[in-house]
């Protein structure tokens with residue numbers, strides 16, 4: 001498989017990243033292990049998680065996804081064959097001594113990284129990402145904390161998720177001015193169903209600065225698979241809140257087009273949605289999750305699919321902006 005450089009980090013990664021929020025949430029431990037085994041077998045050895053996954057699920061505290069990955073890495077002895085991305089900064093609630101756990105202050109990053117390393121059962125994180133911007137902490141403080149982690153060998157490269165273009169630009173300037181590591185990767189939400197936020201300013205900035213991009217919600221939480229075809233179709237599903245926004249006339253019309261393009265290519269809508277992202281200049285690897293090996297195999301088929309240019313142009317024209325109602 002042709003690997004792609006991740007920014008200027010020196011890391012090379014497959015053109016697809018598996019989204020680990022499902023581990024211990026919508027995929028139980030056995031299914032999670034089967035998914036991870038399949039990734040290893042097929043060479044798609046790049047996974048994304050976060051300390052906070054899946055704190056939103058009833059009875060969960062956060063850390064569930066990293067812990068599943070850690071048990072699998074240990075059981076399979078697979079650490080050296082995987083590229084592991086995780087994140088820090090979202091609200092993890094209070095620790096047992098009552099201290100808050102969120103944000104990007106140096107003192108918190110130092111504690112959070114140890115907890116992630118422990119759960120992942122490893123001594124290093126390949127890509128450590130700021131999960132969301134923290135306007136109250138100076139960028140130089142955060143980057144200096146990451147600098148120490150890189151020097152200690154605990155982190156190999158850093159990335160930013162959910163940053164605005166203005167703040168990412170500012171972070172790059174601070175890194176250069178203070179000789180600190182720069183964010184080598186951006187993780188924005190981006191798919192055929194939601195294009196405007198990334199394409200307006202972030203995409204040109206990343207291309208100009210040679211920053212890698214791993215985009216999340218590549219399948220719009222499942223909407224682009226075409227499995228939700230009428231208003232209310234996601235009712236009661238774990239993905240209801242996210243998917244419902246697309247269940248509107250423009251969204252359904254777009255699914256019809258996806259069906260047509262998929263048929264023309266002997267593929268499925270999910271595969272077309274993934275193939276379109278894989279071909280996007282400047283995008284290193286789309287992130288998507290799956291809750292079964294069958295779903296994963298379908299998604300990986302999309303990574304290998306080449307869309308014809310006329311079909312891509314039709315998809316582009318029909319998906320401008322956002323399909324959210």
Ligand SMILES: NC(=O)c1ccc[n+]([C@@H]2O[C@H](COP(=O)([O-])OP(=O)(O)OC[C@H]3O[C@@H](n4cnc5c(N)ncnc54)[C@H](OP(=O)(O)O)[C@@H]3O)[C@@H](O)[C@H]2O)c1
Nearest residue numbers: 019020021161216217218219220221222288289291295298
């Ligand atoms: N940085 C951030 O703030 C942020 C935010 C969100 C996500 N992320 C990252 O992006 C990853 C992916 O996000 P996501 O899982 O929420 O969205 P997604 O990739 O857009 O949607 C994936 C979901 O669609 C369904 N699906 C996948 N393949 C399918 C197939 N072939 N047929 C039918 N259904 C299929 C599965 O859910 P069901 O089976 O349950 O329907 C799967 O979990 C996360 O794991 C995380 O790593 C990052």
